[in-house]
Amino acid sequence: MAKSIRKAQAPLSCNLCNLQSVIKWKCTDCELLMCDNCKSNIHSRIKTADKHTIITIQEVGNHLSERLKALNISEVFSSVFNTYTTAVPGIQKLVCCADDIVFFMNNGDEYHFIKAKLLKGSLKILEKMDIECVDFAISLKQEILFSPAPGTNLIAASNTYMETKTVLETSPMLILAIHMSKHDELLLGLREQGPQFPVTDFSTRQVVVFGADYKRISTFERDDAGKRLFYYARRITTDSVNNIYVIDWLKDDEIGRIVSIDRNGGKRFFYNGCDSFNMHGAAFNPREIVVTSQDTTIISDPDNHALHALNANGELIGLQITKNLDILYPYSLCIDDEGFLLIGSNVNENAEIYVVKLLP
Numbered sequence: 001m002a003k004s005i006r007k008a009q010a011p012l013s014c015n016l017c018n019l020q021s022v023i024k025w026k027c028t029d030c031e032l033l034m035c036d037n038c039k040s041n042i043h044s045r046i047k048t049a050d051k052h053t054i055i056t057i058q059e060v061g062n063h064l065s066e067r068l069k070a071l072n073i074s075e076v077f078s079s080v081f082n083t084y085t086t087a088v089p090g091i092q093k094l095v096c097c098a099d100d101i102v103f104f105m106n107n108g109d110e111y112h113f114i115k116a117k118l119l120k121g122s123l124k125i126l127e128k129m130d131i132e133c134v135d136f137a138i139s140l141k142q143e144i145l146f147s148p149a150p151g152t153n154l155i156a157a158s159n160t161y162m163e164t165k166t167v168l169e170t171s172p173m174l175i176l177a178i179h180m181s182k183h184d185e186l187l188l189g190l191r192e193q194g195p196q197f198p199v200t201d202f203s204t205r206q207v208v209v210f211g212a213d214y215k216r217i218s219t220f221e222r223d224d225a226g227k228r229l230f231y232y233a234r235r236i237t238t239d240s241v242n243n244i245y246v247i248d249w250l251k252d253d254e255i256g257r258i259v260s261i262d263r264n265g266g267k268r269f270f271y272n273g274c275d276s277f278n279m280h281g282a283a284f285n286p287r288e289i290v291v292t293s294q295d296t297t298i299i300s301d302p303d304n305h306a307l308h309a310l311n312a313n314g315e316l317i318g319l320q321i322t323k324n325l326d327i328l329y330p331y332s333l334c335i336d337d338e339g340f341l342l343i344g345s346n347v348n349e350n351a352e353i354y355v356v357k358l359l360p
Contacts, residue, residue, distance in 0.1 A: 016042045028053045073274075076298060076307045076320035077356040080327075081340060084123040084353040088112045091344030091351045093288075094332035095138050103138060103159075104332065104344060105131070106351070107149075115159060123353070129162060135235070137180040145186070147175040154178070154188070154214075168214045173204070177246075179236040185217070186210040187244065189233025196232060197252055205230045207246060207261075220244070220265040229259055229267065239291040239312075243268060247286045247299075255283045258299060260314060269314030271299075277319055278304060288333040290341070292358065302329040302346055318359070327354055 014023060016038035025034040027043060029052040034043055043049055088106040095103045099117070106112040113131035117124045133146035144157040145167075154168035154175060170190060177189030192204045199205065207230060209218040222228055232249035234256070239245070246259045258271040273284025282303035289299050296317070297310040305328055309318030322330045322343070332344035336355075343354040 014038055024056065026055055028055060073316055074318050075359060076309045076318040077341060077358050080325060080354055080356050082118075082120075082355040084118060084355075086114075086123065086351050086353065088114070088351055089348045090329075090346035091332045091353065092346065093135060094334045094342055094344040094353065095136070096334040096336040096342055097138055097142070098337060100336070101126075102334070102342070102353070103136070103144070104353070105133065105136065107132075107134065118353075118355070127159075129157075129159075131157065134176070135178045137178045137186075139180050139186075140184050145178055145180065147178065150174040150176070154186075168210065173206070177233050177236045179238065181238040181242065182240075183238075183242060184212045185238075185242075186212075186214065187236045187238065189230070189236055189246065191232065199228070199231045205232065207233050207236060207244060218263070218265070220261060223265070223267050229261065229265075235287070235289055237289050237291055239295045239297075240293070241295075245289055245291065245297055247289050254285060256286045257284070258286060258289065258297070258310070258314070260297075271308075271310060271314050271316075273301070274308065274316050274319060277306065287331050287346075290333045290335050292335060293339065296358075298333060298341065298358075300330045300333050300343070302331045305329065307333075307343075327352075330354075 014035040015032040016034055022035060023033045024036055025039045089108050090106050091104045092107050093105045101117055103115050111132040113129040114125060115127040117126055131146055132148060134149040136144055136146040139145055142159060144159050145154060147154050152169060152171040152174060153166045155164050156167045157164045172193055173190040174193055175188055176191055179187040188208050190206045190208055206219055206221045208216060211217050220229060230246060230248050233246045234249050235247040237245050242263050244261050247256055248259045249256045260268040262268055278284045284301060285303050286299045287302055289297060291297050295312045299308040301308055305321060305323035307320040307322060307330060308316060311317045327343060327345065329346045330343045331346035334342050336342060341356050341358050343356060345351045
């Protein structure tokens with residue numbers, strides 16, 4: 001089976017020389033991150049540089065925190081409740097089930113698909129499965145729904161006996177994202193075959209809703225004005241009233257946004273990241289999205305070591321710099337039956353699962 005491309009986590013480059021030098025300075029007027037050499041030899045030559053404010057990289061976090069507080073943006077979670085260390089290099093997808101059972105996958109040089117149980121002090125591996133996919137979901141029948149990556153067949157696998165069967169065929173469209181709603185509806189992100197990018201007028205990029213019988217209910221592709229809703233639907237989730245939330249990649253997997261539509265396909269909002277935050281580091285490149293029982297949307301932003309939280313209107317109400325709590329590259333997310341948020345990291349070795357308590 002084809003293997004997915006795993007994006008390398010690279011350190012930030014100096015904004016002036018574009019080299020991966022040690023970043024030590026930031027000009028708050030130019031919004032530039034700089035190494036020692038560029039601060040002294042390049043930035044200093046700017047005509048008004050003597051009037052600019054230069055702060056150390058250590059001060060950036062404090063400076064940013066004050067700006068976020070001024071915008072009435074709180075943190076996302078209050079504390080780390082528990083931590084579990086795995087033997088896989090990264091956790092690209094994490095799904096919580098009843099009785100503290102979790103499923104997670106890693107798509108690196110080797111595929112790992114694991115069923116485990118969260119115990120008080122350890123992670124008990126229950127089964128390692130021979131599944132290769134870029135996304136999966138657990139149905140209300142406790143079947144694993146996945147598509148060999150990338151593929152046109154949706155496969156259901158019993159998580160007890162690993163018996164598999166094809167339940168849906170989407171040819172010629174390729175399956176990108178898989179989500180099973182609490183209302184027993186299946187949502188798929190689909191695209192035409194061929195190169196992922198660029199997206200042209202002839203490209204077909206859809207989110208499709210299927211019923212419990214796998215019959216198509218709705219297809220969403222363009223808004224009322226005929227404008228494309230999605231470029232590459234990478235992850236999908238839904239809220240309590242079946243509004244749809246999509247992680248939409250705009251250019252390869254380097255920059256993304258959140259697209260939310262209602263069940264009639266009406267556009268609710270776009271979220272392109274927080275300007276006061278993302279301009280300080282990497283571009284907004286969301287990887288996972290979940291919605292709480294209070295319809296708060298939480299988004300992972302691993303390149304910036306952060307989580308974003310939105311209210312039902314798509315307004316930013318929370319932003320957590322997870323690096324401050326030693327949570328690096330927060331990638332996958334899920335919410336358990338008790339309302340705890342689980343975060344799967346992507347750190348290239350011994351990825352961890354963090355259980356955190358969300359702020360009310």
